[in-house]
Amino acid sequence: MEELIPKIGLEIHLELQTKTKLFCPCKNDPEETEPNRNICEICTGQPGVLPVLNKQAVIYAYSLAKALKMKVNYKSEFARKNYFYPDLPKNYQISQYEYPLGEQGIFYLVRENLEKKVRIRRIHLEEDTGRNLHFGNYSLVDFNRSGVPLIEIVTEPDLRSAEEVEIFAEELVLLIRHLGISSADAEKGQIRFEANVSLAPGESLGTKVEIKNINKIKSLVEAVKYEIGRQKELILKGEKIVQETRGYDENKKITFSQRWKEEAEDYRYFPEPDLPPLIIDEEIEKNALYVETPGEIKMRFKKEYGLDYKFSQILVLEKERVYFFEETLSELRKLLSDPDLSLKLLINFFINDFIGFLEKYGLEIRRENITPHEFAHLLYLYSQNKISSKIVKEALELGIKGEMKVEDVIKEKEMISDAEVLDKIIEEVIKEFPQSVEDYIKGEEKALEFLIGQVMKKTKGRAEPNLTRQIILEKISHAK
Ligand SMILES: [Zn+2]
Structure with a gap:
């Protein structure tokens, strides 16, 4: 029998961190713990109200579409996805169906032993539902989340292993944080995953099984791993894979059949009559955020600076690290005429010392404490034998903590070579x-x-x- 190769696609729901909800002025506050504080007649589906689109959510979604190199539909539309559930008071969810905001995107996975292009099928905007809270023999509904803007991201089944799924999810979270459109905090439910898994030889697709409602990257990886094993075993035994939706039990670490069949037609999608078409205008384009993806940064850093992926992976964990690294390098190159020496010096001190101290003290880079220019100046003095590496480290540590300005450390410690x-x-x-x-x-x-x-x-x-x-x-x- 030919080798069975897993084909995995992901569907990701991402809550956007806008100030207000998608169609009403209610606060979008994932920190709110008191139920039904941020609600109004629109997000609780009272009759006779009209949704008004939040432009910030569109700007965020458009920014993500651009980062994913998507074909943007400059005119798209909202649709009603009809179904009944207690946390959905309108009995429909406003989503996008036939014309999503973005289609045919690309996302690069770049790691130490991996360079891979994953196709993104579509992204669209929709509203989140409320939340059912279950207490013994009764349930209550909290509508704080109802109407919070969501982006749904759907990939093609291009992932081939649980490891690739993990890398995809991690890199996507990094991109989302670089864009600043959401913290993508799984603990707060800001990012949720679904995976479809099939096994077949070569490039062909097998019978697809969907795993729904996964809240953590760790669980997603475990669920996919389990599902690959389960399907492989069945196929090798000569049994048929049933097309179905499965859940994931975090405690038992297994997927289980949820036995419901879901087809697109069930939702009776139709265009939302209460909203005009979604137009991407100049204002949205002007206010959008344009960033490189973490994978693109790593590939560029390899090409421009010869940095290996292991090193640049530490940089892309925060966007500010990337900016700070490049700005410090350019400042240092102004001071030192030797660009290669500048790079070497910076690499020597950036990860172990600069990022090392940040992580040791659980701090983020604060430019009011230390600037790229100050960092570059330190390295310049070191290169001229004016200060020792011990002083560079001391100045970095005190600077990062905001306890002392770098120049004061230098004044105090600079070697007397006059x-x-x-x-x-x-x-x-x-x-x-x-x-x-x-x-x-x-x-x-x-x-x-x-x-x-x-x-x-x-x-x-x-x-x-x-x-x-x-x-x-x-x-x-x-x-x-
Ligand atoms: Zn509201």
């Missing part, structure tokens, strides 16, 4: 310890170290050691 300044200090030391000078002349090597030590003491360790030694020797040879 011969005139050192000359005066050494003159004093020689006058204070004539015996040591004589001892050295008699051949006692240790006496020289003693004199250097005294200069260090007077300068609090800031005297440049080689120059200090040289000046002392010159003075002693004159004294002979």
Whole structure:
């Protein structure tokens, strides 16, 4: 039998972090814990009300479509998805069906041993539903979430393993955070996953099983892994895979049949009569956010700076790290004429020290504490032997914590390599310890170290050691 290859597609629901809901002025607040605080007649589906579209949500969705290199439908439409459920008071959800906002996108997965293009079938805007809360023998409904803007992202079945699913989900979350359209915090339900899994030889697709309602990337990966194993076993036994929807039990770590059949026609989609067509106008284009995806950044950094993916993976974990790295490099290259040396210096101190300190103290980069220019200046002084690597690290640590400005650390710690300044200090030391000078002349090597030590003491360790030694020797040879 030919090898069975998994074909996995994902459907992701992402809550957007707009100030207000998608069709009403209610607050969109994922932190609200008191039920039914942020509700009005629109998001609770009272008769006779009219939805008004939140433009910010459109700007966010358009920004994601552009980042995913999608074909944007500049005129799309909203549709009613009809079904009955207690958390959906209108008995329909306003979504997009035939004409989504974006189609045919591409997302690059780039990791140490992976470079892969995943096709994105579509993204569309829709409203979230409320939430049913179950208490023993009765249930209550909380409508705080009802009408919160969602983007649904649907991929083609291009993923081939649970590992690729994990990387896709992680990289997508990074992109969403770089765009700043949502925190994509799974714990708060801001991102939810569904996976469709089939197994077949070569490039062909097998019978598709959908796994619904997964709330964490970890569970998504486990569910997909389990489902691949389950299907493989059945196929090898000669049994048929049933096309069905399955749930995932986080405790037992298994998928289970939910035995309902769902077809698009069941929803009786039709165009939403209460909303005009969704038009992407100049204002939306002007206010959209345009970013590189984490994969694109990694590929560019490899090409431009020769950085390996393991290194740049640490950078893309936060957009500000990427910006800070590139800005510091460009500042340093202005100070040092050697661009390769600049890059080497920055790489040496960026991950272990700069990011190391940030992570040690659980901090984010704060430019009011340290700027790329200050970082570059530190590295420049280091390259000129004006400060030691110990001082670079100390200045970075104090700067990141906001305890001391980098320039003050330098002022305090910068090595004295000004011969005139050192000359005066050494003159004093020689006058204070004539015996040591004589001892050295008699051949006692240790006496020289003693004199250097005294200069260090007077300068609090800031005297440049080689120059200090040289000046002392010159003075002693004159004294002979
Ligand atoms: Zn409302």
